[in-house]
Amino acid sequence: MxxxxxxxxxxxxxxxxxxxxxxxxxxxxxxxxxxxxxxxxxxxxxxxxxxxxxxxxxxxxxxxxxxxxxxxxxxxxxxxxxxxxxxxxxxxxxxxxxxxxxxxxxxxxxxxxxxxxxxxxxxxxxxxxxxxxxxxxxxxxxxxxxxxxxTPAQQVEVLVPAAIKKWGPKVYILAADYNYGQITARWMEKYAKDAGGEAVSTDFFPLDVADFGSAIAKIQQAAPDVILSALVGGNHLSFYRQWAASGMKDKIPLASTTLGVGNEHKVLTPEEGNGILVAYNYAPAxxxxxxxxxxxxxxxxxxxxxxxxxxxxxxxxxxxxxxxxxxxxxxxxxxxxxxxxxxxxxxxxxxxxxxxxxxxxxxxxDVHLMEFENQQMKVLENFDQxxxxxxxxxxxxxxxxxxxxxxxxxxx
CATH class of the missing domain: 3.40.50.2300 (Response regulator)
Incomplete structure (x- = not known):
């Protein structure tokens, strides 16, 4: 976790x-x-x-x-x-x-x-x-x-195909460099392939990393259709801020397996968080x-x-x-x-x-596919049981x- x-x-x-x-x-x-x-x-x-x-x-x-x-x-x-x-x-x-x-x-x-x-x-x-x-x-x-x-087969199997259908087949995976991130990244690669997509790169980051400048440059060069994030924690929250500040958020969208689990979306501004795709069991609305x-x-x-x-x-x-x-x-x-x-x-x-x-x-x-809108979770689709x-x-x-x-x- x-x-x-x-x-x-x-x-x-x-x-x-x-x-x-x-x-x-x-x-x-x-x-x-x-x-x-x-x-x-x-x-x-x-x-x-x-x-x-x-x-x-x-x-x-x-x-x-x-x-x-x-x-x-x-x-x-x-x-x-x-x-x-x-x-x-x-x-x-x-x-x-x-x-x-x-x-x-x-x-x-x-x-x-x-x-x-x-x-x-x-x-x-x-x-x-x-x-x-x-x-x-x-x-x-x-x-x-x-x-x-x-678990990943309940959540990632909903999230990744939805992101590919919405934005395109080329995915770039960012994940925390420990057990959860490493395993989740492999599930992302699997479900991307199953949905007709491909992972153009998978990058791991230690939990103490807070500067994503070089990572953002790599992503820009790879030009994926969507970023899949299993980044974790307060330091990694910096990525979402830096990505928005770079002007790339509206050009290459994001989906995440972790953002919002601890109300992180309420820390980000609407400009930083709006449109990010997630899938969880609980939908507040x-x-x-x-x-x-x-x-x-x-x-x-x-x-x-x-x-x-x-x-x-x-x-x-x-x-x-x-x-x-x-x-x-x-x-x-x-x-x-x-x-x-x-x-x-x-x-x-x-x-x-x-x-x-x-x-x-x-x-x-039940799992709900959602996107952030003005620091809230907007339900897009429901997947029962x-x-x-x-x-x-x-x-x-x-x-x-x-x-x-x-x-x-x-x-x-």
């Missing part, structure tokens, strides 16, 4: 940082001795807080709603949350704390793929159900984990009863909806999936949760229907329940 190096991202100067926590934060109603403990590990301060803070808010909203409706199987939910302060080392420490001392019943958490992998084995060993509610590069095959974010109810509840609790983003909604939906698994499974233990998950469990959330694939524990999701076919190609937990691998998916 992506990263952002900034402190404030929204209109009106709303700051996303919170104080570092020296102890777990415990929230909810007055707690009984037999509460269900939900563990959360997120970056709610530090350089990744633009992702983590809204995810934390979404989690607390979901818990409040479940508790107000009577809880789960007659029990209230107690939240035990840790702020990693955007320090990967603290993920391991807090995962051990949740399993050994706090003895929570489930953990929802992790943003970057590195943070997921830092805690996944700890939680698996403790047989503590783990929900990773973030878009990522795909391939994790582990019966102890449930993934509710989009979708007028479904579930989305309208979610936005109203968010406004009632937090004042407005400006902080909501893709992975905040994914976290909210992940909590609801877990809650339904507790109801259907009749308990919070690993086997009860897994039994419910592998029954093809579904919920309907703000992003639409979420159905868990029994073989991979990944979600089948897209399965995680990339991970399905390598993972079958029903046939191999003891599998514990993140596969590097072969891309033809």
């Amino acid at each position: 992506t990263s952002i190096n900034r402190r404030s991202v929204l209109k009106g100067g709303v700051v996303l940082t919170v104080g570092a926590l020296a102890a777990p934060s415990i929230g909810g109603r007055a707690l009984a001795a037999d509460t269900i403990k939900l563990g959360s590990i997120l970056d709610t301060s530090g350089i990744f807080d633009a992702y983590g803070k809204p995810m934390d808010m979404a989690m607390r909203l979901a818990v409040d709603q479940i508790n107000a409706a009577g809880g789960l199987n007659g029990q209230q939910i107690e939240v035990v949350s840790y702020d990693t302060q955007s320090d990967m080392a603290l993920y391991t420490q807090y995962a051990q704390q949740l399993t050994r001392k706090d003895k929570t019943d489930v953990v929802h958490g992790g943003i970057l793929s590195a943070s997921r992998e830092a805690i996944r084995q700890i939680l698996r060993k403790a047989k503590m159900p783990y929900f990773y509610n973030v878009l990522y590069e795909g391939g994790v095959c582990d019966r102890n984990i449930v993934v509710t974010g989009v 979708i007028e479904t009863p579930e989305n309208q109810a979610f936005q109203k509840a968010w406004t009632d609790k937090y004042g407005d909806t400006s902080l909501i983003h893709e992975i905040a909604v994914s976290n909210y939906q992940g909590i609801q999936v877990w809650a339904e698994a507790v109801r259907q499974g009749g308990g919070t233990g690993s086997e009860a949760i897994t039994s419910a998950i592998e029954g093809g469990l579904s919920i309907v959330g703000p992003g639409g229907k979420v159905t868990i694939d029994p073989k991979t524990h990944h979600a089948t999701l 897209r399965p995680p076919i990339d991970t399905q190609a390598v993972c079958d937990l029903q046939a191999n329940p003891d599998d514990n691998t993140q596969y590097e998916i072969k891309i033809d």
